[in-house]
Amino acid sequence: LSILALHGPNLNLLGQREPGIYGSLTLAEINRLLEQEAIKLQAKVVAVQSNHEGVLVDAIHDAVGKHQGILINAAAYTHTSVALRDAIAAVNLPTVEVHLSNIYRREEFRHHSYISSVAIGQISGFGAQSYLLGLQALVHHLREKS
Numbered sequence: 097l098s099i100l101a102l103h104g105p106n107l108n109l110l111g112q113r114e115p116g117i118y119g120s121l122t123l124a125e126i127n128r129l130l131e132q133e134a135i136k137l138q139a140k141v142v143a144v145q146s147n148h149e150g151v152l153v154d155a156i157h158d159a160v161g162k163h164q165g166i167l168i169n170a171a172a173y174t175h176t177s178v179a180l181r182d183a184i185a186a187v188n189l190p191t192v193e194v195h196l197s198n199i200y201r202r203e204e205f206r207h208h209s210y211i212s213s214v215a216i217g218q219i220s221g222f223g224a225q226s227y228l229l230g231l232q233a234l235v236h237h238l239r240e241k242s
């Protein structure tokens with residue numbers, strides 16, 4: 097089982113970026129935790145980060161045939177991107193949405209997600225743990241299906 101972990105804009109700055117909101121782990125450290133969790137789950141994670149919407153759209157298209165599911169923190173594109181939403185709908189790969197912060201207790205503009213209507217579910221507010229919980233949920237979902 098192979099999972100594509102997609103990280104959106106500004107997440108390359110994790111560790112130094114608003115640590116009070118996003119925590120002190122770097123993206124590399126989060127990816128390492130994901131890899132370790134994947135091993136426990138007898139799965140594999142391939143991580144991609146981009147600050148560019150089109151690169152993320154391409155990565156979703158390219159996932160077909162290579163990965164069985166997508167774990168995505170679309171970051172700010174969560175709240176703006178019909179293109180990412182449509183890409184997920186187009187490829188039809190089970191997708192779990194994650195956020196480090198609880199987007200519902202923050203500014204109003206973060207309360208709406210374009211991703212959640214095409215996701216199996218969403219995990220928001222548990223810091224780096226959101227990613228691990230999301231990976232567990234996605235792998236369980238995929239195993240249940242098959």
Ligand code: DQA
Binds near residue numbers: 105173195199206
């Ligand atoms: C985020 C929440 C978004 O609102 C924000 O734009 C991010 C990160 C999170 O993981 O908490 O960049 O997706």
